[in-house]
Amino acid sequence: MALYSDVVMDHFKNPRNIGKPKKWDAVGQVGNAICGDVMYIYIKVDDNIISDIGFETMGCAAAIATSSMVTEIAMGKTLEVAENITREKVAENLKGLPPVKMHCSNLAADGIREAIKNYKEKVNKE
Amino acid sequence: MRVYLDNGATSKTDERVVEAMLPYFTEDYGNPASLHTFGQTALEGVKKAREKLAKFINAEADEIIFTSGGTESDNMVIQGIAKEGDHIITTKIEHPAILESCAAMEKRGVEVTYLDVDNEGYVKPEVLKSAIKKNTKLVSIMMANNEIGTIQDMEKLGAICKEKGVLFHTDAVQAVGKVSIDVKAMNIDLLSASGHKIHGPKGIGILYVKNGIKVRPLIFGGGHESGMRSGTSNTTGIIGFAKAIELCNVDVKEMVRLRDKIIDSLLELPDSRLNGPKDRLPNNVNVAFKYIEGEGILLHLDGAGIAVSTGSACSSLSLKPSHVLLAIGLKPENSHGSVRITLSRYNTEAEVDYFLKELRGVITKLRALSPFGGK
Missing domain, CATH: 3.40.640.10 (Type I PLP-dependent aspartate aminotransferase-like (Major domain))
Incomplete structure (x- = not known):
């Protein structure tokens, strides 16, 4: 399909890091079912580093591909680095997204930030 | 195929x-x-x-x-x-x-x-x-x-x-x-x-x-x-x-038979719904699958050589769900996973069987990814 790059199609057809990791510390939930894109990004954190990550996504091919890509980028990164993953970075690594789909990749980067926020809140409570 | x-x-x-x-x-x-x-x-x-x-x-x-x-x-x-x-x-x-x-x-x-x-x-x-x-x-x-x-x-x-x-x-x-x-x-x-x-x-x-x-x-x-x-x-x-x-003055009986075979088979899947009446255009099927999104269904089927269409917002230029599905009372969140199958006099039973087999696999695959039910 010409709409999406080969990399998008690869991540859509063979998504990485599917589902909840066996152990996870926090989840970032973004999007809403009414507009059709919902992403849950789960993270496990050890010594300030994302040691495991997984996602659950309902959405179009771009939503699935960006979820998959964002988990690949964030895996093994420090929280500070992961927090700064931008939608442009996700789209760039996917060799571009159609303009109307940019909001989907925005969601994936937001999902990581939400998960980290959720993690920090939990840690601060303890 | x-x-x-x-x-x-x-x-x-x-x-x-x-x-x-x-x-x-x-x-x-x-x-x-x-x-x-x-x-x-x-x-x-x-x-x-x-x-x-x-x-x-x-x-x-x-x-x-x-x-x-x-x-x-x-x-x-x-x-x-x-x-x-x-x-x-x-x-x-x-x-x-x-x-x-x-x-x-x-x-x-x-x-x-x-x-x-x-x-x-x-x-x-x-x-x-x-x-x-x-x-x-x-x-x-x-x-x-x-x-x-x-x-x-x-x-x-x-x-x-x-x-x-x-x-x-x-x-x-x-x-x-x-x-x-x-x-x-x-x-x-x-x-x-x-x-x-x-x-x-x-x-x-x-x-x-x-x-x-x-x-x-x-x-x-x-x-x-x-x-x-x-x-x-x-x-x-x-x-x-x-x-x-x-x-085109041909008998539509065979088309109707294939149509109903598709409808019956798809409605066997959990959380699926027929959009539109049972008594309908001889070549039209429209089914909504909860928890997933139509563009993904369409592209996975395309990968298997099968062409269908969807009323999903993500596949439209406007990013809005189908006005028809909303008009018949579907909630936006349930309209995204809709698939339209439209037959012609050229379609065969073997094609329909292949499609049904592939679609079942796609639905299972996408639901496994979804944060909602249906797993």
Whole structure:
């Protein structure tokens, strides 16, 4: 399909890091079912580093591909680095997204930030 | 295996249609408006085609106007009859060719009422009746819906328009060849149809205009088509459309059987729902699957060589869910996972079986990814 790059199609057809990791510390939930894109990004954190990550996504091919890509980028990164993953970075690594789909990749980067926020809140409570 | 199940979008041109068209490209290529023999030979072909098309809907030959397709025919009717201060009645489930033309007319001071439909997509006759006002000029209701296959009770709706003295137009693009059409019995004053949905060529359509009705032209020029639609006749398209009409008088029983096999099989899957009534266009299936999104279904099937379409927002340019699915009461969150399968006379049982097997796999795969239920 010409709409999406080969990399998008690869991540859509063979998504990485599917589902909840066996152990996870926090989840970032973004999007809403009414507009059709919902992403849950789960993270496990050890010594300030994302040691495991997984996602659950309902959405179009771009939503699935960006979820998959964002988990690949964030895996093994420090929280500070992961927090700064931008939608442009996700789209760039996917060799571009159609303009109307940019909001989907925005969601994936937001999902990581939400998960980290959720993690920090939990840690601060303890 | 390559399986085409998107015949509601467009269809394969029948080889016999192509064959009928060919001489008009290279031999009888004269302009039907020319007096010489080249022109008159082409005119003869156009004349016969016009007669064939007219007969198919029980109209007269001089009531058929050739256009570039369904969209142009719809635009002609909506833009060419009502004037400022007039009232048009249509429905919430029309094709964008009608809805967008109506929106343009609203900007020009025409009042438009968009009728609600019930949860199967039917226009209730009493709803139409009570919407007709003194300034109502035109009622436009599609004969069969392109997304959910609902076939309206044309005779009843037509009788109401006749009784109230308003013009009755129908977009019959999806109905042609699947539903028998009689403009007299159905009291239809204007009708749009298109060639490419019934194995004819693209770029040709008709507008039936009952004798005595005036439609202001959209396209001005040499006064072709009784002055209603100028432009050199699309001879090859016209010949092809008429040939396609001749060939579409086939039994739809087998299509209905395959359609129902698909419906029964898909409704066995958990959290699936049939959009539209059971008794519907012989070639149309529309099923919504919860927790997943249609574009993903479409692209996975495409990877397996299968073509379908979806009412999902993500696959549309506007990023809005299907207006038809919303009009029949689906919540936006449940409309995203809808898939439309439209058969043609070329589809085989083996193709349907292959599709059903692949689709089951795709649904399972996408639901496994979804944060919601259905796993």
